[in-house]
Amino acid sequence: MRDFLPADKTRRERVLAVIRERYRAHGFDEIETPVMEEYDRLHAGLGADNEKLAYNVLKRGLDAEAIRASADDPAKLTDLGLRYDLTVPLARFYASHRGELPTVFRSIQIAPVWRAERPQKGRYRQFVQCDIDIIGDASSRAEAELAVATLDTLDALGLDGGSIRINDRRALDWMLDAFGFPVADRPGVLITIDKLDKIGPEGVAAELRDRGAVESAVAAFEAFLVRPVTLEYNSYGERQIRKALPDGAPDEIVAHLVGIGQAVAAARGTLEIPLVFDPFLVRGMGYYTGTILELAHPSVGYSLGGGGRYDGMIGRFLGQDVPAVGFSIGFERIVDLVADAAADGVDAVVLVHDRDVPVGELVAHKTRLIGAGARVRLETRTKNLKALLERAAADGYTAFALVSAGADDLELKPLA
Incomplete structure (x- = not known):
């Protein structure tokens, strides 16, 4: 948990303002949920490994004897916890307010998690x-809207050239079934497959064998990974998707993925679709039921965000299934990439005044500049004027003026 100095806070707020503006331009509406949720909701098996990282809040009024009696069962000691993501709170929010929301609800949540x-x-x-x-x-339109809004936001932050890796949890399940992996083994198998780009096909096959996976399934999977592949470029579409999967991939899944690409291409107005099908994209959230998305940019080797379809989650709270899909930008990673973004265009002025300047004159100068749209800070002149101005520049100020008693006009000079 970190403190942020003024310059860092200004940069972060500037980036957040761009993200909010772009999301709203695409028809999303911002909501806010409490920082805490009920313990049972946070530990309902929806948050995968994140549930193990939750900060839980001790029940009020427990005495030492009650704590000792329940020491081996956190559920008896706590009733609330800090949210570890924004998806579980959104599912609870929708279940609570469904009657007040449109049939298709597009939400923005920008907030801290722990x-x-x-x-x-x-x-x-x-x-x-x-x-x-x-x-x-439930249609591919939803994924397309998320992808277009995310790529547009990246462009607005000066990070054009981004792309989205895409897969479908149903395609993964079908593929593992085709190779012969039992359903009970799938969670462990997916953890290993997720390491493919780090340890390669041989490493994945070796780890699957170490896990005790069915040998015939491992052999079939390994043969698929090292199969000869024709060196040809296929843009995102049905041909690319089918070539990346074993023969016989279900038409419904392929059509869903193709439809997302067609909609994104139409929205972006380009023949080059910024999507890449990756049949081994897993992402760790256990609640994904369909499409899986991950944001990439050529300037870095790690993802800048991700998401997917989680049609089963809201039904856990509402008692009936409701289709849902989401995408999260990795703000802490994004903000570092746009650290040198230009200021917001508002003049930020430091008035460096002598000690004998009357307060009334200082306030009058400051008020006039504020009225003209500037941001103004008053600073008493020190012997080391250079250090004072350097600190102001580091805080995001762009100009300064020296103020003497009785001065009518101020000469604004740029802070280099």
């Missing part, structure tokens, strides 16, 4: 998530 991570570079215990979700639309 996980008891082991702190390291790029991993924090408190971080901001920027989520957009569409609830109530």
